[in-house]
Amino acid sequence: xPLKLRPLDIAAEPAWDAFxxxxxxxxxxxxxxWRRLIAEEFGHLSFYTYAERDGAIVxxxxxxxxxxxxxxxxxxxxxxxxxxxxxxxxxxxxxxLAEYAAGLLPETGASAVxxxxxxxxxxxxxxxxxxxxxxxxxxxANHDTNMKAIPRKQRAMVRKxxxxxxxxxxxxxxxxxxxxxxxxxxxxxxxxxSARWFASLMHRFRDCADIVTVLDGDKPVASVMNFYFRxxxxxxxxxxxxxxxxxxxxxxxxxxxxxxxADSGHRLFDFGRSKLGTGAYSFKHNWGFDPxxxxxxxxxxxxxxxxxxxxxxxxxxxxxxxxKRLPLPVANAIGPHLVRGLG
Numbered sequence: 001x002p003l004k005l006r007p008l009d010i011a012a013e014p015a016w017d018a019f020x021x022x023x024x025x026x027x028x029x030x031x032x033x034w035r036r037l038i039a040e041e042f043g044h045l046s047f048y049t050y051a052e053r054d055g056a057i058v059x060x061x062x063x064x065x066x067x068x069x070x071x072x073x074x075x076x077x078x079x080x081x082x083x084x085x086x087x088x089x090x091x092x093x094x095x096x097l098a099e100y101a102a103g104l105l106p107e108t109g110a111s112a113v114x115x116x117x118x119x120x121x122x123x124x125x126x127x128x129x130x131x132x133x134x135x136x137x138x139x140x141a142n143h144d145t146n147m148k149a150i151p152r153k154q155r156a157m158v159r160k161x162x163x164x165x166x167x168x169x170x171x172x173x174x175x176x177x178x179x180x181x182x183x184x185x186x187x188x189x190x191x192x193x194s195a196r197w198f199a200s201l202m203h204r205f206r207d208c209a210d211i212v213t214v215l216d217g218d219k220p221v222a223s224v225m226n227f228y229f230r231x232x233x234x235x236x237x238x239x240x241x242x243x244x245x246x247x248x249x250x251x252x253x254x255x256x257x258x259x260x261x262a263d264s265g266h267r268l269f270d271f272g273r274s275k276l277g278t279g280a281y282s283f284k285h286n287w288g289f290d291p292x293x294x295x296x297x298x299x300x301x302x303x304x305x306x307x308x309x310x311x312x313x314x315x316x317x318x319x320x321x322x323x324k325r326l327p328l329p330v331a332n333a334i335g336p337h338l339v340r341g342l343g
Contacts, residue, residue: 001054003096008035008048008060016050019057020087021230025119028229029081030062033204038064038080041197042340045108047075049100051093059088061097065108068341074307075104075113079343082134082273085115085297091122098123102299111304115297125297128306133291135271135284139262146258154251154286161252164216168256171211174198177223177237180213182332184239189320191335191342198237201225212260214244214253222249226257233261234270254287 008016013032020026035048044064051059062084067073078084086101088094101113115125118134139146147155175195182192202209205227212235213223224238235257240250258269271289274281285291298306323331 003058003093004052005049005096005100006052008032008046008050012050012057015057016060019050019060023087023089026087027083027118028208028227028232028234029078029083029116030060030087032062034062034078034081035064037200037204041194041200042066042080044079044340047101047104049097051088051096053093058090059086059093059097061086061101063101063104063113064343065110066341066343067108067110070338071341071343072307073108073110074343075101075108075110076343077101077113077115081116082132082294083116083118085117085121094121098125098299105299105301111301112307113299114307117295117297120295121297123297125299126306127295127297129293129295130276132273132275132294132296133281134273134294135287135289135291137269137271137289138267139258139269140267141262141265143259143262146262147255149288150255151286151288154288157248157251158255161214161248161255164247164252166221166247166249166252167215168212168253168260169215170260171213172202172206172209174202174211174225176213176220177211177225180220180223180241181237181239182335183241183328185335186326186328186331187242187324189323191323191338192332193237193339194336197336198225212253212257214240214249214256216243216247216249219243221247222253224253224257226261228261228266231266232268232270233257233266234272236272250283 016032020030035046038044039046044066047063049061050057062078063075064079065075066079086094086097178195178198185192208228211223211225213220221244222240224235227234227236244250271284274284
């Protein structure tokens with residue numbers, strides 16, 4: 001039967017998600033709900049497309065145009081997500097979806113298409129291999145086994161948090177998380193997402209997301225939003241206050257996410273994407289996770305280069321230094337207007 005490409009609509013979302021769940025390379029970030037979330041929060045145009053043969057979905061492409069005056073115009077699969085790219089049952093379908101995406105460049109005026117593959121794929125698109133890695137590791141039901149799998153120095157930090165009497169709670173209201181996260185990313189020189197974005201994520205993914213917040217007495221010092229997909233847990237948006245560093249709050253927090261996930265039957269801990277040469281990279285590696293390169297691929301318009309919004313880019317150094325000095329209310333007011341272009 002001939003292959004047909006169709007735009008995703010609300011009626012097709014359940015079939016889309018069923019296909020993602022059935023595909024070994026499917027990820028939480030391929031889920032259909034991201035399309036409406038990103039459109040509603042950031043106003044970006046969606047080109048989510050699925051391939052159909054004989055009435056059945058045989059491929060999906062989550063694709064969004066991220067276009068702002070400051071950060072350019074790129075078609076990304078998927079923005080604000082660490083994984084993406086087309087999923088397809090065969091090479092013909094994968095090629096058709098990639099060609100569709102590349103064919104949008106003249107229509108949209110975009111400079112590039114970016115596929116955020118988690119796993120290596122055969123492609124003649126340009127690859128940038130020197131930027132991101134991901135950290136993924138199995139966990140088991142036994143807490144002692146998981147604790148002993150953490151290297152000694154990092155294990156001591158987790159035990160320090162336990163000895164300091166820290167506790168954790170699971171919640172679904174994102175207000176405390178956002179306050180902690182906003183302080184944390186301001187201190188790193190990074191614009192913050194809006195509180196509405198966090199609330200929308202928790203609402204749309206209420207069946208597969210939670211927040212683990214760490215308390216020092218009755219004071220929240222660290223918090224992280226977690227996504228659950230198949231047997232995986234993905235701590236995604238997290239941060240800690242300055243007080244958290246003194247009591248090993250961040251170390252304790254990720255142990256609590258791991259412990260709770262193991263108790264609920266999850267068997268893979270996805271520590272997420274980090275840039276090479278950053279503190280986040282070192283922190284995750286210290287937990288005994290081996291980095292796996294993320295093979296993001298790009299199709300470039302004539303004369304264009306791979307987009308580079310990496311904070312390690314020297315051209316952002318002055319901006320980052322200035323952002324760290326902003327009063328928190330000012331950073332929280334400006335940040336959401338900037339972050340929509342960073343994808």
